[in-house]
Each structure stands twice: as C-alpha cells, then as structure tokens.
Amino acid sequence: MKAIVCMKQVPDTESRITINPEKTGVEQGDFSYIIGPYDEYAIEAALQLKEAAGEGEVVLLSVGDPSIKSTLQKGMAMGADRSVLIEVDSYNGDALTTARLLAAQLKTMEYDIIFFGKQAPDDNNAQVGPMVGQLLGLPTVTAIAALEVQEGKAVVEREVEGGREVYEVTLPALLTTEKGLNEPRYPSLKGIMQAKRKPVDLVSGEVAAATTEQLTWSYPPSRAEGKIVGEGTAAVPELVRLLKEEAKVL
Amino acid sequence: MSSILIYLESHDGKLKSNAAEVATAGRKLATAQQKELVAVVIGEVATDELGNWGISRAIRLSGGNLADYSGDVWAAELAQLVSDQQADTVLMMASSQGRDLSPRLGALTGVTVIADVISLENQDGTTVGLRPVFANKAQVLVRPTGELAIFTLRPKAFTPEVVEAVATTVESRSAAALDALAIVRELAVAAGAKIDLTEADVIVSGGRGMGGSEKYDILEQLAEKLGGVVGASRAAVDAGWRPHSDQVGQTGKTVAPTLYIACGISGAIQHLAGMSSSRFIVAINKDPEAPIFKVADYGIVGNLFEVVPALNSAI
Numbered sequence: 001m002k003a004i005v006c007m008k009q010v011p012d013t014e015s016r017i018t019i020n021p022e023k024t025g026v027e028q029g030d031f032s033y034i035i036g037p038y039d040e041y042a043i044e045a046a047l048q049l050k051e052a053a054g055e056g057e058v059v060l061l062s063v064g065d066p067s068i069k070s071t072l073q074k075g076m077a078m079g080a081d082r083s084v085l086i087e088v089d090s091y092n093g094d095a096l097t098t099a100r101l102l103a104a105q106l107k108t109m110e111y112d113i114i115f116f117g118k119q120a121p122d123d124n125n126a127q128v129g130p131m132v133g134q135l136l137g138l139p140t141v142t143a144i145a146a147l148e149v150q151e152g153k154a155v156v157e158r159e160v161e162g163g164r165e166v167y168e169v170t171l172p173a174l175l176t177t178e179k180g181l182n183e184p185r186y187p188s189l190k191g192i193m194q195a196k197r198k199p200v201d202l203v204s205g206e207v208a209a210a211t212t213e214q215l216t217w218s219y220p221p222s223r224a225e226g227k228i229v230g231e232g233t234a235a236v237p238e239l240v241r242l243l244k245e246e247a248k249v250l
Numbered sequence: 251m252s253s254i255l256i257y258l259e260s261h262d263g264k265l266k267s268n269a270a271e272v273a274t275a276g277r278k279l280a281t282a283q284q285k286e287l288v289a290v291v292i293g294e295v296a297t298d299e300l301g302n303w304g305i306s307r308a309i310r311l312s313g314g315n316l317a318d319y320s321g322d323v324w325a326a327e328l329a330q331l332v333s334d335q336q337a338d339t340v341l342m343m344a345s346s347q348g349r350d351l352s353p354r355l356g357a358l359t360g361v362t363v364i365a366d367v368i369s370l371e372n373q374d375g376t377t378v379g380l381r382p383v384f385a386n387k388a389q390v391l392v393r394p395t396g397e398l399a400i401f402t403l404r405p406k407a408f409t410p411e412v413v414e415a416v417a418t419t420v421e422s423r424s425a426a427a428l429d430a431l432a433i434v435r436e437l438a439v440a441a442g443a444k445i446d447l448t449e450a451d452v453i454v455s456g457g458r459g460m461g462g463s464e465k466y467d468i469l470e471q472l473a474e475k476l477g478g479v480v481g482a483s484r485a486a487v488d489a490g491w492r493p494h495s496d497q498v499g500q501t502g503k504t505v506a507p508t509l510y511i512a513c514g515i516s517g518a519i520q521h522l523a524g525m526s527s528s529r530f531i532v533a534i535n536k537d538p539e540a541p542i543f544k545v546a547d548y549g550i551v552g553n554l555f556e557v558v559p560a561l562n563s564a565i
C-alpha cells in the first residue's frame with residue numbers, strides 16, 4: 001500500500017493573529033507551527049492502511065520553504081517513511097496554484113491512495129484536495145468520516161447536512177479527511193528519534209499565476225461587551241424578558 | 251452580455267432552504283452589475299419558488315449520469331454551462347455539497363474559488379468577496395484576477411429576501427452521459443432527520459459541564475421548545491457524549507444561528523471560532539471567569555442543571 005499524504009504547516013490554533021501595518025497579511029513572526037489538524041487524520045489513515053497491508057510506504061508531500069522540514073518531521077515521527085517538499089520562494093497561497101504544484105509532482109510519484117486533510121485552518125479554503133483530484137482525474141471524495149479499503153476499492157462515507165453519503169471508489173483515489181475518521185497517534189520517543197534520519201527530498205516547482213488577489217486584511221467586528229444577567233435560577237425571568245423584549249428572539 | 255450563474259441545491263426534488271440565500275445574493279449582484287441572472291438546478295426539482303426571489307430564468311439539468319450526486323460529473327456539467335452561458339460569476343453555497351463541488355469546478359475552469367464569503371461587493375463591475383480566515387480571527391477581501399470568479403457563500407451570512415414575484419422561464423436540458431469517477435451509492439439519512447447545525451436558527455450547546463451523554467436530555471427539551479437543535483463542544487464530542495456532527499468550532503461546524511445557548515462550555519478560542527457570529531449568545535456557566543461570558547450577550551452564572559430546567563419552564 002503506497003499512500004501519499006499532502007499536508008500543510010499551519011500556525012498553532014491558539015496563535016494570536018496580528019495583521020501587518022500594510023494590511024496585506026498577518027505578521028508571521030511569533031507563530032509556532034503545527035501539522036494542520038485535519039492533516040493529522042490523513043496521516044493516521046495512511047499509517048493504518050500501511051499497517052493493515054503489512055507492506056508499503058507513507059510519503060508526506062508539502063509545498064513551501066525549507067522551514068517546513070521541522071513540521072514534516074513531526075509527521076514522520078508519527079510514522080511516515082519519508083517526505084517530499086516542493087520548494088517555492090514566494091507565492092500567495094492561491095489554492096489552484098498549490099493544487100497545480102502538487103499535481104505536477106504527484107504525476108512523477110507512485111501511489112495507491114492520496115490523502116489530504118479536508119481543510120487548513122488558516123486560509124479556510126478546503127479546495128486543494130478536490131482540485132488535485134480533478135487535475136489528476138482521480139476518483140475523489142472529500143471530508144470522509146469513515147474508510148474501508150479492500151481489494152483495490154475504498155468504501156467511504158462523508159457527512160452532509162442531515163445524513164451521510166456513501167461512496168465506493170476504485171483505487172488509486174484521492175480522499176480528504178474529516179475529524180472523527182480516526183484518533184491520530186502521538187509520536188513515540190523512538191518515532192521522534194527515527195524521524196531525524198528519515199529523508200526529506202527537495203524538489204522544485206513552477207508557480208503559475210494566481211487567479212485571485214487578496215486586497216485588504218481586517219479584524220472582524222468585535223462583539224459588544226456582554227452582560228451577566230444574574231446568578232442561578234433567580235436570573236431566569238430576567239433572561240427570558242431580555243430575550244423577548246430586547247433580542248426579540250422568543 | 252455576461253451572466254451570473256447561481257447553482258441552487260436541492261434534495262428529494264425540492265430546493266434546499268439555503269437556495270434562498272444564494273438566490274438573494276445573486277439577484278442583488280445581477281442588478282448592481284446589470285448582468286443576466288441564471289439559476290441552475292440539477293435533477294427534477296420544483297422551481298415554483300424561484301419567482302419570489304426575482305429569478306426570471308432557470309436551467310434544469312437532468313438525465314445523463316446526474317441522478318445521484320457525483321462531484322466530478324456535476325462539476326463537468328456546470329463547467330459546460332459556465333461556458334455556454336458566458337458566465338463571469340458563479341455563486342453557490344459553502345455547504346458540504348458546495349465545498350465539494352466548487353473546487354472541482356474551479357480546477358476545470360482554471361480559477362481558485364473565493365470560498366466561504368460572508369459578503370459580496372460590487373467594485374466597478376468586479377465582484378469582491380470578504381472571507382473569514384484563521385478561524386474567524388481575521389478576514390480578507392479577495393478579488394478575482396481573471397475573467398471568471400466562483401464564490402461560495404457561508405451559510406446564514408446572506409439574509410434571504412422575497413421580492414415582488416416575477417415569472418420564471420425554466421429551460422430543461424439533458425446532460426451528456428459522463429462516467430462518474432466517484433458517485434454517491436447510498437445516502438444514509440441521520441436518525442431523527444433533524445435540521446443541520448449550520449442551518450438551525452436556534453442551537454442549544456452543551457460542553458464538558460454536561461458530565462455525560464444522558465444529561466443532554468434537558469438540552470434536547472429546551473432545543474425542541476425553541477425549534478432548535480443541540481450542539482456540543484469538542485470536549486463533549488471527544489468524551490463520546492455526542493456525535494462528531496454535533497461539534498461546533500474550529501474542527502467542527504461554523505454556525506450562525508439567531509440564538510446560541512452555551513451550557514457548561516468554557517469558551518475556548520477554538521469553540522468561539524465556530525459560533526461567535528451567532529446573532530445572540532446566551533451563556534450558562536458556573537464559573538464567572540469563563541471566557542464564554544466575554545462573547546455572550548446574556549450570561550447566567552450558575553449550575554446549568556438548575557438554570558436550564560428553569561429556563562425551559564419559563565418559556
């Protein structure tokens with residue numbers, strides 16, 4: 001079982017976000033970086049498939065500058081065998097640009113299955129996975145919450161409003177992972193040591209022109225300061241009155 | 251003349267309620283930019299509501315391999331329409347279907363989707379969209395640089411408006427029989443078939459303070475009385491008290507109901523990411539220092555097992 005996991009390094013979800021004075025982006029300075037939370041489900045899914053098959057390889061693939069190596073190492077500490085990093089100097093993170101870079105690289109690689117996290121928490125795009133699937137002409141299912149692989153086929157489920165869609169796809173296929181699919185493992189000490197010796201291959205990629213442009217960044221309007229209506233059940237009548245008369249929602 | 255294509259989702263032959271949000275956004279843009287508005291539905295979908303939203307032209311695509319949802323087939327059909335109709339703008343919902351379908355359409359037409367926008371603005375004939383990023387900690391205004399722009403709209407960010415009814419001309423088209431790479435084999439409807447959190451007007455959410463799955467009864471009762479549904483924090487989901495589909499927050503759903511009642515939820519930044527654009531927030535928490543009170547319009551400091559039943563009988 002050869003699995004490739006496309007992953008993205010993102011700022012820790014606790015990070016404070018500071019918009020730069022030019023309002024063209026955020027200050028990168030003080031972030032600590034993590035593997036995208038949804039990408040962890042993707043890595044776990046790939047590791048489980050390899051373990052179940054008893055043979056194969058899990059390769060991490062990412063786009064960016066060499067500083068991402070340390071985040072790739074965290075994924076290799078979980079158990080991935082090696083990494084490939086498509087090195088680019090600068091681009092604006094446009095989803096289609098990223099998808100084209102990944103698709104071009106994936107064409108040179110061997111795989112039975114490609115995983116992505118369903119979405120990165122920073123740019124909230126949820127596009128790169130399905131775009132790559134389309135560019136490579138692969139059966140693609142997004143945001144999967146259940147997966148079973150058997151004899152060259154995958155049966156997967158994705159949550160939709162009011163239910164679950166069930167798909168059966170023929171491998172090779174591309175799947176993006178939702179929370180609930182599995183419990184990502186923590187790297188063991190041994191895993192962390194081994195990860196240091198696992199290779200990260202640098203390849204270069206051609207950055208196509210972006211199709212969208214970010215104009216200005218801003219903070220969302222802050223909510224008005226809330227008020228404490230009172231304590232315990234004694235406050236309930238006043239809450240009901242406010243919901244009726246002030247908020248007019250009852 | 252270029253046109254604005256709006257794709258309206260349906261289920262079981264009926265438009266989904268979110269269709270009104272896309273339709274309203276589309277009509278406003280088309281008016282501002284003097285473009286033709288073309289609504290697209292897929293399958294044998296009833297279209298009688300469209301006139302109320304000011305839609306005078308619709309295309310109903312059916313046949314081919316369109317009976318069940320397939321992201322790749324549906325995207326290919328829509329891409330064909332984009333070119334036939336000389337569309338320079340496509341709008342659809344940032345729902346689970348829209349977020350699956352739109353990137354494929356983007357890849358086929360060569361553009362990045364401007365995803366999950368909370369507002370659209372006409373800037374000299376170009377549409378720009380405002381999208382929340384970094385879990386709603388920032389937002390960025392994005393402009394398309396080419397001939398075509400695809401936007402997905404965040405559920406509940408666009409208020410539907412009924413206008414003076416117009417007559418709708420519906421053109422039926424049969425689709426080419428494309429082979430699907432991935433197609434829905436079965437749609438398992440959730441037990442109780444309740445409203446999805448993203449579509450609910452009222453959400454009563456319970457966190458770690460609930461202490462167990464059976465304790466959610468009191469929230470279910472309150473939600474039912476208010477015509478809403480029950481949500482949960484990640485702590486409650488990870489404890490196995492509620493299914494993942496109930497989780498609100500950064501790794502759960504982004505919701506924007508009219509009323510969000512948080513019970514026994516501390517208000518961690520990742521939870522706030524999913525619910526801070528609710529119109530009114532009520533928090534019930536025994537800890538007066540809980541960060542949830544910072545975003546709550548109305549807070550009650552107290553034991554939820556006393557306050558929630560009291561609230562339930564008072565309304």
Ligand SMILES: Cc1cc2nc3c(=O)[nH]c(=O)nc-3n(C[C@H](O)[C@H](O)[C@H](O)COP(=O)(O)OP(=O)(O)OC[C@H]3O[C@@H](n4cnc5c(N)ncnc54)[C@H](O)[C@@H]3O)c2cc1C
Nearest residue numbers: 457458459483484485499500501502514515516521536554
């Ligand atoms: C990458 C990442 C993603 C995450 N994504 C999400 C997400 O999508 N959604 C999410 O919710 N969290 C998410 N989290 C977790 C988040 O950081 C918090 O751990 C979680 O939200 C806490 O849930 P809680 O408020 O229910 O529990 P706690 O923080 O433990 O709060 C429980 C609260 O209940 C109150 N309480 C207890 N008993 C009572 C009672 N009887 N009456 C009244 N009040 C009572 C307490 O005072 C306390 O404030 C994420 C974390 C990470 C690292």
